[in-house]
Amino acid sequence: MNLLVPGALAFAALAGPLIVLYMLRSKRRTVQVSSTMLWDRLGAPVAAAVPWQRLRLTPLLIIQLLVLSALVLSLARPFFTQQALLGPHTVFVIDSSGSMSDAGRFAAAIDRAEDLAGQASTANLISVVQAGPEAQVLAAFSRSPDVVRSALSGIVPGGAVADLSGAVRLARGLATPDRPTNLLIFSDGGSGPLAEEPVIGATHLPFDATSADVSIDGIDAESSDEGLIRVLVTATNHTTASRTDRFEIAVGELPAGTFELEMRSGGQVSKTVPVEASAGDVISVTRLGDSDTNPMNDSAWLIVGQGPLRTAELVGEPSPFVEALVRSLPGWEESDEGEVLIVDGGELPEIDRPALLFATDTVPEGIEFVELVGNVPVTYQRPGEPLLDQVDLSDVAVAEAQVVDAPGWLPIVRAGDSPLILLGSVNGHRVVYFTFDVTHSNLPVQVGFPILGARILEWLGGGSGASVSTGVSGDPIVLAAPVGTHPEVTRPTGEVVTLEESAALYKETTVPGIYRVRYVGNGLEQTGPTAVRNFVPAEAGVLPRTIEVASPPDLETEETALVREWAPWVIGLAIVLLLLEWWVGHQRPGLRRTKVATA
Amino acid sequence: MLLTPELRARIEQVSLVSKRRIRASYAGRHSSKRKGESLDFADFRPYVPGDDYRRIDQALYARLGQLVVREFEAEDELTLRVVLDVSASMNLHGKHLAARRLAALIAYLGLAAGDRVELFAVPGSTRPLEAGPTGHHLTAWPRLETWLETVAVGGGIPLAPILRTLVGSSKVRGATVIVSDLLDVEWERALDGLALGAGGIVLQVLAPVELDPDLIGDLRLVDVETGSETMISTSEDTRRHYREVLEAFVEGVAGRSRKAGLDYLLVPAVEDAAERALAALASEGAVR
Numbered sequence: 001m002n003l004l005v006p007g008a009l010a011f012a013a014l015a016g017p018l019i020v021l022y023m024l025r026s027k028r029r030t031v032q033v034s035s036t037m038l039w040d041r042l043g044a045p046v047a048a049a050v051p052w053q054r055l056r057l058t059p060l061l062i063i064q065l066l067v068l069s070a071l072v073l074s075l076a077r078p079f080f081t082q083q084a085l086l087g088p089h090t091v092f093v094i095d096s097s098g099s100m101s102d103a104g105r106f107a108a109a110i111d112r113a114e115d116l117a118g119q120a121s122t123a124n125l126i127s128v129v130q131a132g133p134e135a136q137v138l139a140a141f142s143r144s145p146d147v148v149r150s151a152l153s154g155i156v157p158g159g160a161v162a163d164l165s166g167a168v169r170l171a172r173g174l175a176t177p178d179r180p181t182n183l184l185i186f187s188d189g190g191s192g193p194l195a196e197e198p199v200i201g202a203t204h205l206p207f208d209a210t211s212a213d214v215s216i217d218g219i220d221a222e223s224s225d226e227g228l229i230r231v232l233v234t235a236t237n238h239t240t241a242s243r244t245d246r247f248e249i250a251v252g253e254l255p256a257g258t259f260e261l262e263m264r265s266g267g268q269v270s271k272t273v274p275v276e277a278s279a280g281d282v283i284s285v286t287r288l289g290d291s292d293t294n295p296m297n298d299s300a301w302l303i304v305g306q307g308p309l310r311t312a313e314l315v316g317e318p319s320p321f322v323e324a325l326v327r328s329l330p331g332w333e334e335s336d337e338g339e340v341l342i343v344d345g346g347e348l349p350e351i352d353r354p355a356l357l358f359a360t361d362t363v364p365e366g367i368e369f370v371e372l373v374g375n376v377p378v379t380y381q382r383p384g385e386p387l388l389d390q391v392d393l394s395d396v397a398v399a400e401a402q403v404v405d406a407p408g409w410l411p412i413v414r415a416g417d418s419p420l421i422l423l424g425s426v427n428g429h430r431v432v433y434f435t436f437d438v439t440h441s442n443l444p445v446q447v448g449f450p451i452l453g454a455r456i457l458e459w460l461g462g463g464s465g466a467s468v469s470t471g472v473s474g475d476p477i478v479l480a481a482p483v484g485t486h487p488e489v490t491r492p493t494g495e496v497v498t499l500e501e502s503a504a505l506y507k508e509t510t511v512p513g514i515y516r517v518r519y520v521g522n523g524l525e526q527t528g529p530t531a532v533r534n535f536v537p538a539e540a541g542v543l544p545r546t547i548e549v550a551s552p553p554d555l556e557t558e559e560t561a562l563v564r565e566w567a568p569w570v571i572g573l574a575i576v577l578l579l580l581e582w583w584v585g586h587q588r589p590g591l592r593r594t595k596v597a598t599a
Numbered sequence: 600m601l602l603t604p605e606l607r608a609r610i611e612q613v614s615l616v617s618k619r620r621i622r623a624s625y626a627g628r629h630s631s632k633r634k635g636e637s638l639d640f641a642d643f644r645p646y647v648p649g650d651d652y653r654r655i656d657q658a659l660y661a662r663l664g665q666l667v668v669r670e671f672e673a674e675d676e677l678t679l680r681v682v683l684d685v686s687a688s689m690n691l692h693g694k695h696l697a698a699r700r701l702a703a704l705i706a707y708l709g710l711a712a713g714d715r716v717e718l719f720a721v722p723g724s725t726r727p728l729e730a731g732p733t734g735h736h737l738t739a740w741p742r743l744e745t746w747l748e749t750v751a752v753g754g755g756i757p758l759a760p761i762l763r764t765l766v767g768s769s770k771v772r773g774a775t776v777i778v779s780d781l782l783d784v785e786w787e788r789a790l791d792g793l794a795l796g797a798g799g800i801v802l803q804v805l806a807p808v809e810l811d812p813d814l815i816g817d818l819r820l821v822d823v824e825t826g827s828e829t830m831i832s833t834s835e836d837t838r839r840h841y842r843e844v845l846e847a848f849v850e851g852v853a854g855r856s857r858k859a860g861l862d863y864l865l866v867p868a869v870e871d872a873a874e875r876a877l878a879a880l881a882s883e884g885a886v887r
Contacts, residue, residue: 028819028830034688034809035782036822036829041844042837 008075070574088179095187097162098539103209131167133474158510159535160474189545198548208544215297215540237263238541301532311338316346354460376415386504391448484522614712678773692806697868755824763792794859
């Protein structure tokens with residue numbers, strides 16, 4: 001046992017005076033009695049002339065010596081060292097993947113993280129990184145346990161694959177130069193080794209509870225000759241015994257039947273079920289019976305078809321690149337009187353619908369042509385612009401572009417001071433204006449060109465029709481709110497999330513279920529896309545694994561050692577002994593005594 | 600009020616039983632050594648002139664030819680002396696009040712039975728023995744109760760000579776009831792003195808703390824009557840030893856009492872001492 005104040009043991013010398021007090025005869029108290037006759041017959045010890053008496057080890061003396069020992073020990077502050085999980089700066093990496101939803105792993109991880117946050121002192125900085133489909137920082141360099149707990153409570157377990165590697169990299173990015181940073185990874189280990197393993201300077205807190213789970217791994221549909229939809233359902237038994245489960249299939253809110261699947265342990269079984277459904281209907285399959293340890297994968301959804309095709313009309317002198325763009329985009333087709341007007345050069349027609357304009361001879365209203373300029377590179381992409389999300393135009397060079405003055409338009413790509421792509425509005429319709437002909441640039445050969453084209457068309461066509469999508473947890477939902485409206489997303493939990501007007505994607509789709517979008521505002525209320533997100537099959541039945549970690553070579557052990565004092569326990573023991581001493585000193589009240597016969 | 604109305608009502612339904620034949624001046628309800636007019640046959644004796652000829656046993660005269668008269672037991676009035684110990688030791692732990700209630704119980708028993716009840720306090724305020732009021736009917740109860748309620752505690756004086764004098768000098772051999780803690784070195788002689796009378800009862804009153812003392816630590820015990828001191832160091836062993844000595848003392852008093860022809864009862868000095876004593880006397884057959 002180590003002592004913080006070993007000098008306090010000198011107080012043990014007080015045992016000497018205590019023992020001396022017991023050897024001294026106490027001054028006798030005078031008590032009047034009816035008669036000393038009976039007492040005289042006792043032959044009881046009478047007072048001797050000397051003030052000393054032989055030391056007798058009474059229970060009271062023993063208890064008082066124990067009390068003194070406990071008090072002296074508490075003053076000496078005994079302690080033991082413990083490997084500290086919390087360092088000067090600790091980053092909590094919380095795995096919120098689908099496999100963490102199994103067997104209460106996620107809840108246990110959050111409880112442990114909150115417990116650790118509660119143990120933090122003001123000397124401990126804590127950051128929280130969520131390892132979801134995208135890693136994100138939820139709290140940074142916080143000294144407040146409440147802030148950390150708030151961040152932890154904001155993490156919602158889902159059915160998606162977690163980017164643990166990205167989360168570890170993000171956590172490392174939070175490392176502070178002035179104080180050591182250690183990572184605490186709250187995870188079941190994920191479905192495979194991390195690229196960073198062994199993770200330097202990290203501690204893996206495993207959450208490896210396992211239990212019985214049956215998952216619906218897939219749901220697919222195809223049309224049959226009879227005009228029915230054949231729904232293919234695949235389920236896996238992750239338990240250790242064969243079992244038979246009943247499933248219900250429903251179209252929209254209406255049950256369409258039930259069926260049974262007999263599954264051996266670890267086996268995967270598929271079954272085709274015909275149902276009457278039409279394009280756009282939501283088909284759901286739900287396992288019946290007792291819920292298992294992971295209810296998130298007990299249901300799956302499918303939207304029949306992809307909804308009606310959307311149309312774009314190409315006018316002017318369409319380049320092959322623009323034509324190819326429209327034809328290649330899923331859900332879009334070229335059509336006269338299309339929802340979106342695409343004008344590639346030539347005269348500018350009347351803008352009576354959303355329009356994508358490529359360097360027309362006549363610039364649209366609000367834009368003033370100044371001159372032509374040649375050989376300009378892209379120097380600016382508007383930061384945070386949803387249309388440019390994950391689109392890199394830094395290598396784009398333009399052979400010839402219009403120099404325009406457009407005070408009411410929003411330039412999202414520029415070459416120096418000259419706008420290359422502008423967003424604006426003409427006659428109440430959204431318009432995207434390219435100041436250059438794509439054939440006079442290397443934009444069509446850029447990887448981001450079809451993405452940019454798809455984004456622009458989705459944005460322009462927003463509100464013109466319902467779009468649907470079936471995907472897995474974590475897949476974003478593409479939004480295209482009409483001008484003056486903002487998207488409202490109704491999540492599977494019933495919660496309604498209101499987004500900004502400019503939001504182009506909704507990414508919080510880790511919870512499996514149906515997401516419905518509406519565009520609301522400016523007196524309008526239009527139905528947006530409906531999307532279903534299913535539990536990622538790879539996250540079901542994931543067996544826990546240990547993430548390999550390693551200590552950083554320069555980390556001093558003293559910084560991670562935690563001193564734990566025994567004092568509270570020793571003081572508690574002293575209090576108990578004091579109570580015992582009082583009880584013994586007061587002739588053990590409450591204890592039955594032998595009564596003398598009275599007759 | 601020393602006796603509650605309920606207790607008095609219960610007492611009026613019972614009476615003391617004298618174990619010895621008594622000799623009294625007045626007729627009463629207790630068996631006497633004299634021959635009297637009761638229906639209980641006692642003996643035969645030769646006829647002498649002057650005898651009531653109605654007592655001549657005609658059957659014996661016809662058989663034996665001798666005049667023999669039948670004698671019957673007389674029923675005399677019992678003299679009941681109630682001796683209340685008011686020494687200083689009785690002033691501790693509520694014993695005085697309990698003793699007065701017990702004395703009142705006995706006195707009321709006697710009055711209710713038509714006995715002659717005499718009250719005494721030992722020691723008295725001015726002399727060793729103070730005689731209290733006397734009565735032989737319940738009409739005297741208020742006087743006796745008032746005296747019992749007001750009798751004060753005196754000093755310390757040996758009981759034995761006083762009791763011997765009281766019982767031995769009386770012309771009438773009545774029953775004597777002593778109410779005392781008997782914590783007196785000469786308690787044996789005191790009980791022997793009571794043996795001179797026509798029986799009686801020893802009511803030994805001890806406080807609960809005397810039966811099971813709760814003394815702690817090193818103590819100087821001072822005898823409240825004699826002033827003598829005893830040093831003790833209490834422990835669980837000491838208290839257990841005390842209880843053994845006390846038990847032997849109580850057994851000794853009980854045995855000595857029985858030897859002297861007296862009933863014995865140990866009564867704790869508690870609130871319902873009189874009720875307990877009445878119940879115990881009834882179970883012992885001392886009252887019925």
